[in-house]
Amino acid sequence: MERKIDWNAPWMTEEHLMFKESTRKFFESELSPHTERWAEQGVVDRDFWFKAGEAGLLGASAPEEFGGVGADQSFDALTMYEQARAGDSGWGFGVHNICTHYIMAYANEEQKARWLPGLISGEIVPALAMTEPGTGSDLQAVRTTADKDGDDYIINGSKIFISNGQQADIVIVVAKTDKDAGGRGISLIVVETADAEGFARGRNLKKLGMKAQDTSELFFENVRVPRANLLGEQEGQGFIHLMLQLGWERANIGIAAIAAMDTVIEETVRYVQERKAFKQRLMDMQNTRFKLAEAKTKADVTKAYINECMVKLIDGKLDPVSGATAKWWGSQMQCEVVDECLQLHGGYGYMMEYPVARAYADSRVQKIYGGANEIQKELIARSLDN
Numbered sequence: 001m002e003r004k005i006d007w008n009a010p011w012m013t014e015e016h017l018m019f020k021e022s023t024r025k026f027f028e029s030e031l032s033p034h035t036e037r038w039a040e041q042g043v044v045d046r047d048f049w050f051k052a053g054e055a056g057l058l059g060a061s062a063p064e065e066f067g068g069v070g071a072d073q074s075f076d077a078l079t080m081y082e083q084a085r086a087g088d089s090g091w092g093f094g095v096h097n098i099c100t101h102y103i104m105a106y107a108n109e110e111q112k113a114r115w116l117p118g119l120i121s122g123e124i125v126p127a128l129a130m131t132e133p134g135t136g137s138d139l140q141a142v143r144t145t146a147d148k149d150g151d152d153y154i155i156n157g158s159k160i161f162i163s164n165g166q167q168a169d170i171v172i173v174v175a176k177t178d179k180d181a182g183g184r185g186i187s188l189i190v191v192e193t194a195d196a197e198g199f200a201r202g203r204n205l206k207k208l209g210m211k212a213q214d215t216s217e218l219f220f221e222n223v224r225v226p227r228a229n230l231l232g233e234q235e236g237q238g239f240i241h242l243m244l245q246l247g248w249e250r251a252n253i254g255i256a257a258i259a260a261m262d263t264v265i266e267e268t269v270r271y272v273q274e275r276k277a278f279k280q281r282l283m284d285m286q287n288t289r290f291k292l293a294e295a296k297t298k299a300d301v302t303k304a305y306i307n308e309c310m311v312k313l314i315d316g317k318l319d320p321v322s323g324a325t326a327k328w329w330g331s332q333m334q335c336e337v338v339d340e341c342l343q344l345h346g347g348y349g350y351m352m353e354y355p356v357a358r359a360y361a362d363s364r365v366q367k368i369y370g371g372a373n374e375i376q377k378e379l380i381a382r383s384l385d386n
């Protein structure tokens with residue numbers, strides 16, 4: 001279908017535009033036809049990861065020596081945008097991208113050679129396990145432990161709400177290697193699930209939205225992992241490593257937000273042009289026009305801020321506070337816009353067969369995951385108060 005609204009920005013080169021177009025076509029043919037079925041089965045087909053790998057989506061910003069394309073993360077941003085525009089909230093590309101960048105940033109050469117080629121080809125699906133039943137926002141309070149035993153760690157604990165949890169071949173586990181050192185006792189350890197005795201996947205959790213995304217409990221009972229699977233040169237760096245990547249992770253949520261707003265506004269315009277009440281098109285009513293104008297403005301102003309973040313990203317200067325701003329503002333605007341657009345659909349907007357209903361259910365989590373919006377505001381406030 002022809003797009004009236006799109007993401008075009010001065011920072012996009014000819015290469016960006018070509019990549020964006022081919023990614024859009026790939027999603028149209030390989031993803032959109034399956035989203036309904038994936039939502040019913042609660043997980044995307046494993047096969048899709050390989051197709052995405054083959055299409056070059058999983059390694060756009062990974063080094064060529066491991067099978068990547070060697071471009072920068074702005075290309076991944078376009079994949080995020082196009083995935084959401086294709087109407088999918090299930091495929092765990094965002095988490096894959098985050099995990100791949102952890103490996104690129106903190107793994108040693110041996111670890112990179114072990115995991116990057118599989119991550120780029122789609123053979124390895126990754127997950128990032130921070131959240132626990134007892135703690136989410138307060139990451140320093142994690143209770144999962146990794147105790148040293150000879151050349152191994154013994155991991156004990158449980159995690160919850162882990163995206164890609166049912167399919168994950170590797171899990172980057174946030175664990176305490178020193179229980180008494182607070183944030184300085186946290187390390188990132190890679191668990192290779194196929195060989196991990198004592199590792200168990202719990203339920204694929206039933207969610208309000210994002211039905212095709214497998215979100216799981218994970219359990220670790222005396223899971224033995226070689227100490228060679230520690231990410232980073234020494235223990236206790238995990239919290240700092242997580243913080244250093246947060247700007248990008250959170251900006252990603254802002255990118256998904258602009259894609260969701262563009263899609264839902266476009267769909268709503270189509271709907272109100274066709275639907276009639278009181279002998280006129282809904283589109284001809286001033287309230288409809290004003291609501292849509294407000295929605296478009298919210299989307300465009302958010303996009304302008306995301307574009308600023310993209311310029312910083314390309315320059316290697318995207319900071320956590322900008323990421324926090326993009327995350328909370330983008331997700332807040334997304335929820336407001338989707339809600340108004342649903343209202344313009346009347347009762348049809350409440351029916352799951354209308355994309356706006358699914359967008360409504362999918363959007364809510366954007367204010368929660370990736371660090372709840374209150375935590376983002378706390379981070380921004382802290383930057384004002386130092």
Ligand SMILES: Cc1cc2nc3c(=O)[nH]c(=O)nc-3n(C[C@H](O)[C@H](O)[C@H](O)COP(=O)(O)OP(=O)(O)OC[C@H]3O[C@@H](n4cnc5c(N)ncnc54)[C@H](O)[C@@H]3O)c2cc1C
Pocket residue numbers: 095128129130131134135136137138160161162163164207210215365368369370371372373374375378
């Ligand atoms: C669909 C989905 C996918 C997810 N994927 C992953 C994943 O892949 N990996 C992973 O590790 N986690 C994942 N999460 C977990 C997510 O990151 C957490 O849910 C989130 O960080 C909030 O933690 P919590 O749920 O424990 O809420 P809590 O920390 O209990 O917070 C509850 C409420 O209290 C507020 N609050 C907490 N602390 C403060 C404070 N200091 N000031 C003001 N308000 C505060 C919060 O903002 C929130 O509104 C996912 C969650 C969902 C729903």
